[in-house]
Amino acid sequence: MTMSLSADEVSRYSRQMLLPEVGKSGQLALKSTSVLIVGCGGLGCPASLYLTAAGIGKIGLVDNDLVEKSNLHRQVLHNEQRITKPKTDSAFETLKALNSNVVFETINCRLIRDNASEIVSKYDIIIDGTDNPMTRYLLSDVCVINKKPLVSGSALRFDGQLTVYNFDSNTPCYRCLFPSPPPVGTVTNCSDGGVLGVIPGTIGNLQALETIKIALGRKPTYAGKMLLFDGLNGEFRTITLRGKRSDCISCGPNATIGPELVDYETFCGIQCNASQYLKILESEERMTAKEYFDNYFNTNEKHLLIDVRDKLQADITKLDNAVNIPLKDIQNGNGFQQIEDLIDQQMDKTNVKLIIMCRRGNASQKAVRLLKTKINDILIKDIIGGLEAWAKEVDPKFPMY
Ligand SMILES: [Zn+2]
Known part of the structure; x- marks a missing residue:
């Protein structure tokens, strides 16, 4: 299918098309790219906002949470009127109003073993904006199986991290870096540990930037590297990650995962909701x-x-x-x-x-x-x-x- 730009798109994107690294061909490349954003929270909101503005052709939004008041300081697509509404619907309303040229798909469910491959396989680039190890392993494995680059971010307190997994045959997957899950009870998320809103705001924007580079056919800066952002002291550090693990059970030559996926709850030692509600007393x-x-x-x-x-x-x-x-x-x-x-x-x-x-x-x-x-x-x-x-x-x- 030959793609072209409408008059609206030409004037809308003119300032980025003036960049030689983008140009009209780059803009068409963005338009022909589809991006799946997993999690419409602190990372997914800024990432999807800028990708929508930049003219990515199709954006999928995955989340099964409802908007809460305590989300609003960092999840900037949502607003006071949308409290108790599904985050995917709220995100869609804001993004659609920003750029009606973009095609959106709202997927109002949790990404799980049974639906992940079907959802991920339809998109070109995947953004991980989730905050639990279970979904991170699942998403990484599914991206390896479906050969999709995974633009991963995290943010907690004043600190953020960014990396691109599985970009090419040299970049590691999440399992190469973290072969074993963290001990049960050691994982802190934003709702328990606290986070300053601009930290995921910063990382989410950088996830959008890496995604745009991939869509333009360039190598993303953080494939095989990790950005460590210390917001309190205003420091950005980049570390080079070691390559793929030859014994990685997901992306190694003797991988045991795929096409069948594993049981992520058992692997991470988390029974559904068990971490949320303990039963110690009679x-x-x-x-x-x-x-x-x-x-x-x-x-x-x-x-x-x-x-x-x-x-x-x-x-x-x-x-x-x-x-x-x-x-x-x-x-x-x-x-x-x-x-x-x-x-x-x-x-x-x-x-x-x-x-x-x-x-x-x-x-x-x-x-x-x-x-x-x-x-x-x-x-x-x-x-x-x-x-x-x-x-x-x-x-x-x-x-x-
Ligand atoms: Zn691996």
Whole structure:
């Protein structure tokens, strides 16, 4: 199919077509390129915004999340009116309004083993804007099988990373770099670790730039290299990655993955949602947020409410009557003394009731288990689902983060 540019496209893209590295032929190359953006979050938003503006012919948007208020500081395609709407729909509305020449496909689902190859195979270049190791391994394997370059980015706190996997026969895949998954429980994402919005903004833009270079037929700068961005100190460093691993099970000569994919949950040791909701305590050691409200918060029932989240989180928001003693202080022993002091200050020391809460009801369970090893003869329970449940069941106005 011979492609041409409409009058709208000629004037729209004229400033980049004046670049000798682009020209009319480059613009046509962009128009004939399709890009799949996996994740319409902090990285996917800026990447898709600039690729749409630049005139990529077709853009696929994959995500199964809904827009939340805590996304808006970094996920710049979404807005206040779109909260609770699917991110793919929100992204589509913003991007379509920017450039109606682009063809969009919204794919409102999670990328999983059963659908990944079918989705990825239809696109020329894949952008990884996800934040969990499971999807990263899946996407890398699928890109190797389907021979697609994978423009990968990550951002957390003030730090960002960028690299292009699987660009040609010399560039490593994600598995070449990380043959084994990180230990369960060590992975921090933006919702737990925090991130400054301009960090994924910066990395997402660079992902768009690498993608455009590939579409123009050039070698991307970060194939076989990795950019390390330290936003707090304003430093960009580039490291050269070692090449492919000859024993890589995905892209090596004796690869065992493909066309069949592996079970990524088992490989990463994550059962669905298990990382999100632990089960440590028995049901009689717990209460719902509503029960806490009815039997303690809203009555004169004397009790101590201990919030075991980190201080940074407790500073953002907590229940007025809660005392913040972080789980790590209880784990290192210092927190026990604080709690014992609080118990000593009570009028009736033998009848103290200790209620423990956190954000989701995981840390609070660990705290209860620990406290019960040292503090006997008093009631110690935690609140199921923590502050998230409080905001859902008791006080919908409570500011969740
Ligand atoms: Zn590999």
